[in-house]
Amino acid sequence: xxxxxxxxxFSSLAVLLAVPALALxxxxxxxxxxxxxxxxxVNPVTSSYLDHQLHRAENGHYNAAVIExxxxxxxxxxxxxxxxxxxxxxxxxxxYVSPQGSRAASAGVWITEAGDIAxxxxxxxxxxxxxxxxxxxNISSDLRRKVINxxxxxxxxxxxxxxxxxxxxxxxxxxxxxxxxxxxxxxNVVDVLAPTLPALLNxxxxxxxxxxNLTLHTAGAEIVQVxxxxxTRLLNAxxxxxxxxxxxxxxxxxxxxxxxxxGVVLPGALGGVCLLTALFGFAVLPISWAGxxxxxxxxxxxxxDAHVTSHGALTVSGLVSIVVGSLMLFHNAPAPYNNVNxxxxxxxxxxxxxxxxxxxxxxxxxxRSPVSVGPQxxxxxxxxxxxxxxxxxxxxLWRARPTSGxxxxxxxxxxxxxxxxELMLEVEPLGD
Numbered sequence: 356x357x358x359x360x361x362x363x364x365f366s367s368l369a370v371l372l373a374v375p376a377l378a379l380x381x382x383x384x385x386x387x388x389x390x391x392x393x394x395x396x397v398n399p400v401t402s403s404y405l406d407h408q409l410h411r412a413e414n415g416h417y418n419a420a421v422i423e424x425x426x427x428x429x430x431x432x433x434x435x436x437x438x439x440x441x442x443x444x445x446x447x448x449x450x451y452v453s454p455q456g457s458r459a460a461s462a463g464v465w466i467t468e469a470g471d472i473a474x475x476x477x478x479x480x481x482x483x484x485x486x487x488x489x490x491x492x493n494i495s496s497d498l499r500r501k502v503i504n505x506x507x508x509x510x511x512x513x514x515x516x517x518x519x520x521x522x523x524x525x526x527x528x529x530x531x532x533x534x535x536x537x538x539x540x541x542x543n544v545v546d547v548l549a550p551t552l553p554a555l556l557n558x559x560x561x562x563x564x565x566x567x568n569l570t571l572h573t574a575g576a577e578i579v580q581v582x583x584x585x586x587t588r589l590l591n592a593x594x595x596x597x598x599x600x601x602x603x604x605x606x607x608x609x610x611x612x613x614x615x616x617x618g619v620v621l622p623g624a625l626g627g628v629c630l631l632t633a634l635f636g637f638a639v640l641p642i643s644w645a646g647x648x649x650x651x652x653x654x655x656x657x658x659x660d661a662h663v664t665s666h667g668a669l670t671v672s673g674l675v676s677i678v679v680g681s682l683m684l685f686h687n688a689p690a691p692y693n694n695v696n697x698x699x700x701x702x703x704x705x706x707x708x709x710x711x712x713x714x715x716x717x718x719x720x721x722x723r724s725p726v727s728v729g730p731q732x733x734x735x736x737x738x739x740x741x742x743x744x745x746x747x748x749x750x751x752l753w754r755a756r757p758t759s760g761x762x763x764x765x766x767x768x769x770x771x772x773x774x775x776x777e778l779m780l781e782v783e784p785l786g787d
Contacts, residue, residue: 386418386576388556393422395583397429397462399639400590402436404583409440409448417579418572419447421552422470425454428461428483430641431506438513441469447569448472451555452479452536452545460484464527468513471564472571473545474555475536481544482533484510484524503529518565519543552578590635597696599636600650600681604707606630607654611714614658642684649680657711670711678704733771733780740767746782755780 389412395401405422412420422441428434441448450470452459455478459467464484467473475481484506510524520543526532539545549555560574583591592598609626613619637647656673663669681700738748740763746755748771756779757763758772763784773781 386572386574387416388419388421388573388576388578389415389417390421390423390552390578390580392580392582394425394457395591397426397433397437397466398591398594399430399433399436400587400594401429401583402433404587405437406440408581409444413444413446417446418576419449420444421449421451421556422466423451423453423552424459424463424466425452425457426459426461426463426466428463431462434462434465435509438465438469441466442513442516447564447567447571449474449555449559449573451549451552452476452481453552455479460533464524465510465513467545468510468517468519468524471517471567471569472547472559472562473517473519474547474549474559475539475545477536477548477550480533480535481539482527483531484527485529485531514544516566517546519546593632594636594639596640596685597699599633599640600677600684600695600700601703602629602636603633603650603654603681604677604703606633607657608707608710611657611711640685646680646683646685649676649683651680653677653680660711660715667712667715670708670715674704674708677707734773736771737785738769738771738782740769740782740784741765746771746780748780753778753780755782757781758783 389408391405391408391412393401393405395404409420409422441450448470449472450459450467451474452463452467453474453476455476457476457479459479459481460483462484464481467481485503506528507525510528511521514521514524523532523534523542523544534542534544536545536548540548547555547558549558556573556576556578559571562571563569564571593602606626606629609622609624609629611626613623613626616622653673653676656669656676660667660669660673678700681704682695682697685695733748733753736748738746738753740746740755741752742765744755744763745752746763746769747753754777755763755769756775757769758781761784763769763782768785769782770785771780772783775781
C-alpha cells in the first residue's frame with residue numbers, strides 16, 4: 356500500500372514543480388531583437404558606434420540585430436570595418452532601409468548587402484556605388500581601374516554569399532545604378548519588402564539565412580531600440596569638413612589673443628581646446644598633407660608677423676595660406692567629406708585677419724609708448740630731503756646727490772632731475 360501512495364505523492368510533487376518551470380520557460384521564450392538606428396554618414400566615429408551595438412546584440416543573446424539604415428555613404432575603410440563585423444557575427448543581422456524616403460547609397464550598399472537579410476521599406480532606394488575622387492569627378496587612368504575592380508569584387512562577393520544579384524552589384528559600382536525598393540526586390544538585390552519593422556520581423560520569422568544558415572525567430576519579438584548617443588553625435592559633428600578648418604583658425608585666434616593679453620586665460624584655454632578638436636578631425640578623416648602644411652605655414656606666418664616688422668605682408672600671406680590649405684585639406688576624402696564651403700572659409704579668414712590686424716596694432720602702440728614702470732618714471736617728481744642725503748619721493752626713500760654740490764638740509768624741497776648709477780637720484784634743491 357505504501358508504494359502506490361509514494362508514487363502518487365512524487366507524481367504530484369513533480370507536476371507542482373513542473374508548472375512554474377514551464378511558466379518560466381514560456382515567459383523567456385519570447386524572442387528579443389536589438390534595433391540599431393543608423394541615420395549617419397559612414398566614418399570611424401559612426402562605425403565604432405555600430406560595431407559596439409552589434410557586439411552588444413551578440414553578447415546579450417539577442418535573437419537578431421536589425422540595422423535600420425539611412426545613409427549617403429562615407430569612408431570605405433569604415434565601411435569595411437562594419438561589413439567585417441556583420442559577416443563575423445554569430446547571430447542574424449538584418450539590414451532594413453527605413454523609414455520611408457531613406458536610402459542606402461555608396462558605402463550603404465555594402466552594409467546592406469552584408470546583412471543576412473536585406474530589406475527595404477516603401478519609397479526607399481539603393482545604389483550609386485561608383486567610387487569618385489574628392490572633386491566629385493571620375494578617377495582617371497590606372498588608379499580608376501584598380502579602385503573600381505576592387506569595389507566590384509568586394510560587393511559581388513557579398514551578394515554571391517547571400518545568393519543575391521551579383522550582376523547588379525557590378526552595375527551599381529561601374530555605372531552608379533540606383534533602384535527603388537520594388538525594382539530591388541524584383542531583380543533580387545534585397546530579400547524582402549515590408550512597410551514597418553514589426554511586419555518585417557513577422558514576415559521573415561522561420562526563415563533560414565543563406566550563408567550562416569541561422570534560423571530566424573523574430574515573430575512577435577520584443578524590440579529594443581538604440582540610437583546614437585550624445586557623445587557619438589557630438590564627435591560626428593566635430594568631423595564636419597567645414598568645421599575642422601574653422602576650429603583650427605579659432606584655435607589660432609584664441610591662442611593669439613592670449614599671447615597679446617597674457618593672464619586672461621579663457622581665450623587661450625578655449626583656443627587650445629579648438630586646436631585639439633581640429634587635430635582629432637585630422638586624425639579621423641583622410642587629409643591632404645599639402646593642405647595641412649599650408650595651414651601650419653599660415654599659422655606660423657601670423658605668429659612671426661607679431662614679432663617682426665612686415666607692415667602686414669606676413670599676415671596677408673598667412674591668411675592666404677590658411678584659406679588655400681583649408682580648401683585643400685580634405686582633397687583626398689570622399690563625398691560628403693570633401694565639400695568645404697569656400698565662402699565660409701574666406702569669411703572666417705577675413706574676420707581672423709581683422710582681429711589679427713587689431714591685435715598687432717595694439718601691440719605696436721604698446722611697444723612705442725613710454726615706459727610706465729621703473730626708476731625712470733620718477734624723473735621730474737617732487738620730494739623732501741631727509742638726513743644722510745636721503746630723499747623721500749613717491750612714498751619711498753632714495754639715496755640722492757644734489758646737482759648743486761652742496762649738502763641737503765632735512766625738510767628741504769627737491770625735484771628729481773635724473774637717475775644715476777646704482778639708482779642714486781640726482782636732485783635739484785628748491786627754495787624753502
